[in-house]
Amino acid sequence: MxxxxxxxxxxxxxxxxxxxxxxxxxxxxxxxxxxxxxxxxxxxxxxxxxxxxxxxxxxxxxxxxxxxxxxxxxxxxxxxxxxxxxxxxxxxxxxxxxxxxxxxxxxxxxxxxxxxxxxxxxxxxxxxxxxxxxxxxxxxxxxxxxxxxxxxxxxxxxxxxxxxxxxxxxxxxxxxxxxxxxxxxxxxxxxxxxxxxxxxxxxxxxxxxxxxxxxxxxxxxxxxxxxxxxxxxxxxxxxxxxxxxxxxxxxxxxxxxxxxVESAIEVAKERISDPFKDCIVKCIMEPIEEEIIEKHRKSEDQLTHIKDIVSCQAKGTSWYTQWLDKLYSDKFLQIKRTCVNHLRVYNQALALNMDCRTHDAMNYILSQMNTICPAKQFRTPTDEKLYSLYTDNLEKLKAESAPDINVNPNLRRASRVPDGTYVTLTSKDDLRRKEESNMRLETVMxxxxxxxxxxxxxDPLAFRQQIENFQKENKVSRETERIQTAEQPSTDDAISLQRLTRDIRINWRRKTAYRDIIDGN
Missing domain, CATH: 3.40.50.300 (P-loop containing nucleotide triphosphate hydrolases)
Incomplete structure (x- = not known):
């Protein structure tokens, strides 16, 4: 504020x-x-x-x-x-x-x-x-x-x-x-x-x-x-x-x-296999989600966004980030907040893995773990469990993220795009069509x-009249909403709204160049 x-x-x-x-x-x-x-x-x-x-x-x-x-x-x-x-x-x-x-x-x-x-x-x-x-x-x-x-x-x-x-x-x-x-x-x-x-x-x-x-x-x-x-x-x-x-x-x-910035759309290709992602999801993120569910059962917290864990499968996306934000904002035990912090790191790593090199995603995890993991003498049992999930899978993640392993095919395609061009890489036809439509609509705008x-x-006066007409329509909408929400609308309110609506009908009958353009005449 x-x-x-x-x-x-x-x-x-x-x-x-x-x-x-x-x-x-x-x-x-x-x-x-x-x-x-x-x-x-x-x-x-x-x-x-x-x-x-x-x-x-x-x-x-x-x-x-x-x-x-x-x-x-x-x-x-x-x-x-x-x-x-x-x-x-x-x-x-x-x-x-x-x-x-x-x-x-x-x-x-x-x-x-x-x-x-x-x-x-x-x-x-x-x-x-x-x-x-x-x-x-x-x-x-x-x-x-x-x-x-x-x-x-x-x-x-x-x-x-x-x-x-x-x-x-x-x-x-x-x-x-x-x-x-x-x-x-x-x-x-x-x-x-x-x-x-x-x-x-x-x-x-x-x-x-x-x-x-x-x-x-x-x-x-x-x-x-x-x-x-x-x-x-x-x-x-x-x-x-x-x-x-x-x-x-x-x-x-x-x-x-x-x-x-020039825009371009490239059809993205997903990796045939992604052991780095599989390890993070199956060996780390899913156990953390299970930890949240288990701690919830033992607490007196109300069931809120936790019930969505099973259905929230879009790991590595903004949807999962939004779910984590909602989960973190809930009033619940600090234990769950700790779990959410770790999930955020791994979710961001998956997003990086999708758009960048797997090596970059691994480097991100290494840098963040130094921040979110407390020193050993200050760790709670939950901290220890989360840290163990990380260390138990660390060597495998490092092996799967070597620079010459698990190369992202989208980086090869992006490297062929001219400098200064904004590239949308997508494997989904609906997103590709949406981006193409956005480009055309920008020209229309x-x-x-x-x-x-x-x-x-x-004709500046005609434009002013067009503005006035829109504003009177907006006023009718505001007044209608106010009267509908009022417990006991007065007769004066109804008469005032009727007069305002009549004035708008009269104004709209006065055809202007703007009205003709909008109607396509």
Missing amino acids: STGTGSTCEDNTLWDGFDMDDLTVTLEMSTERDKIQRLENRPYQDELVRSAAGGGNFVIVAPTGCGKMVVALRIIQEHLTKMKDKGLPSKIKFFANEVTLVDQQHELCQGHLDSKYKSTKIVGETKYKTPVSTKELIAQSDLLVMTPQIIVDALEKKTLESLSVFSLVIFDECHHIREKHPTNKIMSHYMEMKQSSAGNVQLPQVVGLTASVGVGKMKESEGTGGALKHIIHLCANMDAKGGIVTVREHKDSLAEYANH DEAISMLQEQIQK
Whole structure:
């Protein structure tokens, strides 16, 4: 979880709004910041930054490796300067989806923001407990970097009553807006403010960043029209009436820095026999699973994911990893956690054996056992049993993992692929077809973006109307869900929903160029 500055509650504190056992508030308030680093201004980045100059909402789409965070930072700098010159208050939220990204982005912001601007990083790990008033946190910070769930929790608990306290909100990886994601919940709150205020509430500028807007759940047969509908719906959820912003004028400059990777699909071949894998599965992993079952019978734990041991046969895959994660998260004896730690090592080794050399998988096991196995004097009976399974089979595993034995046939195929090419190796026809379809859909997505940009340039008002229609549909869905879950829906609720539905029908009768494109007319 993360925290941000943003609440209109004067007396509420973060102690009341958050579980302080799960909250870390890192306030970076030093005004004696070392030398501010200058940002490199690349032509294509200038082009993207200019899109924010008017203060509208939009989504920036740029490939991986081109420096989208630098673009975001320059937008932040210009926003702070512009608001200060106008004598207006400015508060900025930057959302990253992972704690590690929060750390990285906050460090970058600190290195490039003028020391007169103060930043706050809030993440959900316990370092210390301090009740900090929401009002004080907002007042002291110009920029907050956090994960979206922090604000979702604050809005639900009323610790933060409104997003209007912020002047700019930036979402990294904004394509998650179409999913059941905290980003969606934040923008739903934004839309409720917008649609209920009749223009009387100050809304923050919203900027989205992503390497790919995707095509949603559209089928390949829907073509560009289906992708276009998905993208317009994403813009509606982001209230991005500025549409999609891409590099159009300085593509040569972008090509110098962007990580463009060619894709290829190769049919994989499995080893005819794999004694290394057989030894790990039969002689080590299955006995460990039996140990977990046996210890469970002797304990008072409730039967949870343990019952899936027999059915979870996909060892060496991400499915088995997910099962281990669920098993580890259960409240059970430390003995089982020890077993899970060993299973994780062997499962990862099997994954390496599948994609790399068996020798690499063996080296991984050797390195990890030095970490997870306690010194002899500190071993429990379970530790001893697991260590014995390892040592009893060690010589056989080493023999079967010699560099010139049990060669992976897929490495020979991959060695023939040109450098800089992303290769999908699969022995399954369905996965091969899926990867081929993904490649084609990426082209469809690019075509839909170009089509949308051309239409916005020709008739921006029609695009705005299309956004409004999608937003009203979303409001009907939200209101319908609210009324259905209410214990005693009021007559006013039903009348309000009926009027809203009627307005949508009227709006959709007004044919626009966008509607014609989506319908394929």
